[in-house]
Amino acid sequence: MNPSETPRATRPTRRTVVLAGAATAATALAGPAAAATGAAPEAATPAAAAANAPYASYWYPDSLPAGTPGAGITWRGLKTWRADDDPDLAFNRASVPLAPRFTPVPVNTTARAGQARVSSLVSFGPTAQNPSQGSATADYYALAHWQYIDELVFWGGSSGEGLILAPNAPVVDAAHRNGVPVLGNVFLPPAAYGGQLQWTRDLVQRDPAGGYPLADKLVEVAVAYGFDGWFINAETGGGNAALATDMNGFLRRLRALSQARGLKVTWYDSMTTGGGVSWQGALNSANQTFFQDASGKVSDSMFLDFRWSAATLASSGTLAQNLGRDRYELWAGVDVEASGWNRSVNWNAIVPLDRPHVVSLGFYRPEWTRNQLPAGRTPGQFHAADDRFWTGQSLDPSSPDTAGSWRAPAVTVADRSTVRALPFASTFNTGHGLRWYDRGTVTSTTAWNHLGLQDRLPNRRWVVRTTGVRPAVTFDFADAWRGGSSLLVDGALTAPATVDLYSTRLPLTADTVVDLTYRADAGPVVVELAVATREPATPGAAVPYTYLPAGTLRPGTGWSTATLRLSGLLAGQPSGTVHALGLRLTAGTGATSVRFRLGALSVHNATTAPAAPAAPRITSTAPDTTGTAFRLAWDRAPGAVRHYELHRVLPDGSRRFLGGTPGTAYHVPAVQxxxxxxxxxxxxxxxxxxxxxxxxxxTERPW
Structure with missing residues (x-):
């Protein structure tokens, strides 16, 4: 049943059923979907803590629950937080600045620029013991379709752990590399999930000077941690008009401070002007004061509860415009936590195909694409499901499926890119893997995840233009040149096939070259680099590529690198712009199918090794479950650095990869x-x- 059509009166009854069978409701990751639909809360099940390990931060506003916290949970109030006293700040601080984005000519005729946007509310892990810097498993929601997302909310919070979540650094760094701002979450849960109205009063409390100290603290945290603002979700009922007035003042203070620091505030449709909680599924007179009042903006956007209808979304967009606001600052909530692309949604109420979009899209819990897979799921299975969610059943955004019940974002939302400066390189690393590769050699056999190491990935996955049989294109984890994955083209190749990779705005001069590192596992295969110096004339048209020979690969010859100069594309001009990059593959003599692996692509004018970091040091050690845990730190290297990589030097002189981070601190567990x-x-x-x-x-330490 569509949540927007669920009778409001069913909420308490359905919650009662859920709570009757949920002994751990107090530590549940409840949220707006649970509040709106009665969906069973997800129990927080932190893994056994590693000694000295840093975790993503979470707090209560001020007062703490009665009793004692559960295992692995730390109770603390945000009001007393100070950056100088935060022992894990170096591990949680994001390092990648928010990249500017551009919108290329849309890849199909239905996707539109400048209309509906996409907000994504994602729980990357439990509230407590959510690792600051990845972990030793490839089973992770390695979000990779950033090209369709405009705002990411780091979802979570529970009455038994903490209500205010700061995003961990890997998520922020990956999002920023792709131009996506990330918001922390403030969740004041319903009483049915252990919510206490005192926590709402704590959040909006005033100081003797009339200020809002928790608003100040929220901005301090976002600036210190390097993320982009806050999602405010006040769902604890029982308030009054005075509390609503205080909430309005708190939001105004939070937004004023946020605006001065380049941060954003998104409000969730829950509390009303009377101070109680009544989900509207709309922007209307009952909640307008938290979006805009007589003095101006109160929040930058509003996430509308799932109970919207076509009529309430239409009226919401009109009201926003009448207030002088952009109708696309309203996110229509779509709950995909339980059923993903099987969800029945009235898409025409949000993103119709035959008229302008009504409001923007707000996905709640799209990590369903991972969670719905059975135990033993692999990274490849996850990406296959995630591609279907964001691109649609056709798995090709240039020919999207518009007839099915699932209207994937690629159908209606134009993709974006941040590939606009040299050097640009990708090893097609998705941010998780079964092992770590360095120049084609395995340097760690440990599975891993760390989104901060994720590359900017092809933004049009997967456009393949051919007059013959379409080969499959995927990220593959069985082998790689660097990181944990490579790009694999596999299958019949009865005619040349052009694979779109990147929309770009790269400067082109006589010195610009492209390096391709590749391998043929079956073939032979003839490879050409596809380069476009202009965009298609109309949406949906093929990219006007020029093709440069890049060699013929034969199986069994291993990885090789081709360097191609682009100066011939300048046509006598001193400079130009590369607008797109791709590959054209043709089956070699005697071959009808290929298995081609692209390990790296690099575009540059010249490459020089970066400066080394300085002053590496061990800052602490602690006995761990099977060895010793180390905290390490170093000083940032001068100049541009993408990230740092750590190795352990073994007695025979070989190196074992331990991990990487864009930051300057790292935790290594269980060293023996x-x-x-x-x-x-x-x-x-x-x-x-x-x-x-x-x-x-x-640096070293004697045993």
Whole structure:
């Protein structure tokens, strides 16, 4: 049943049923979907804590619950937080600035620029013990379709753990690399989920000078941690008009401070002007004061509860415009937590195909694409499901499925890109993997995830233009040149096939070159680099590529790199612009199918190794479950650095990859002494945007 059509009176009854069978409701990740639909809360089940390990931060506003916290949970109030006293700040601080984006000519005729946007509310892990810097598993929601998203909310919070969540650094760094702002979450839960009205009063409390100290703290946290603002969700009932007035004042203060620091505030449709909670599914007189009042903007956008209808969305958009606001600052909530693309949604009420979009889209819990897979799920299975969610059943945004019940974002929302400066490189690393590769060699056999290491991935996955049989294009985790994955083209190739990779705005000069690192596992295959110096004339038209020979690959010859100069594309001009990059593959003599692997693509004028980091040091150690845990830090290298990589130097002189981060601190768990090792030695290297690597700096500790 569409939540927008669920009778309002069913809420308490359905919650009662849920609570009767949920002994852990107090530590549940309840949220607006649970409040609106009665969906069963997701129990927070933190893994066993690693010694000295940093985790994403969470707080109560001020007062704490009665009793004692559960295992692995730390209770603390935000009001007393100070950056100087935060021992995990170096691990949680994002390092990648928010990149500017551009919108290329849409890849199909139904996607539109400048209309509906997409907000995505994602729970990447439990509230407590959500690792600050990834973990040793590839089973992770490695969000990769940033090209359709305009705002990401780091969802979570519970009455038994904490209500205010700061996003962890890997999520923010990956989002920023793709131009997507990330909001922390403030969740004041319904009483049925352990919510206490005192926590709402704590949030909006005034100081003797009439200020709102928690608004100030929220901005301090966002600036210190490097994310982009807050999603405010006040769902604890029982308030009055005075409390609503205080909430309005709190929001005004929060937005004023946020605006001065380039931050955003999104309000969830819950509290009304009377101070109670009544989900409207609309912007109307009952909640307008939290969006805009007589003095101006109160929040930057509003997430409308799932109970919208075509009529309420239409009236909401009209009201927003009458207030002088953009109708696309309203997100129509679509709950996909339980059923994903099987959800019945009145898409024409939000993003009709035959007239302007009504409001924007707000997805609640799209990590369903991972969660719905069975135990033992693989990264490849996850990306196949995620591609279907964002691109549609056709798996090709240039020919999207508009007839099915699921209207994927690629059908209606134009994709964006941040590939606009040199050097640009990608190793097609999705931010998780079954092992770690360096120049085609496995340097760690440990599964891993860390979104901060994710590359900017092809923004049109997967457009394949051919007059013959269409081969499959995927991210593959069985082998890679660098990181955890490579791009694999696999299948019949009865005619040349052009694969779109990146929409770009890269400057082109006589010095610009492209390096391709690739391999043929079956073939042979003839490879051409596809380069466009202009965009298609109309939406949906094929990119006007020029094709540059890049070699013929034969199976069994291993990885190789081709360097191609682009100066011939200038046509006598001193400079130009590369608007798109792709590949054209043709089956070689005697071949009817291919298995082609692209490990890296790099566009640059010249490459130089980055400077090394300085002063590597071990800042603390602690006994761990099977060894010793280390906290390491170093000083940032001068100049541009994409990220840092850490290795352990083994007694035989070989190196084992431990992890990487765009930041300057890292936690290494469970280190054990090797045979004959008198001291453990760590090395840190800088990695540039072109994947050039600095010399190593090291530190050690005797056993």
């Amino acid at each position: 002494a090797e045979q004959g090792e008198s001291a453990v030695r760590f090395e840190v290297r800088s990695v540039s945007e072109a994947y050039q690597v600095s010399s190593a700096v090291g």
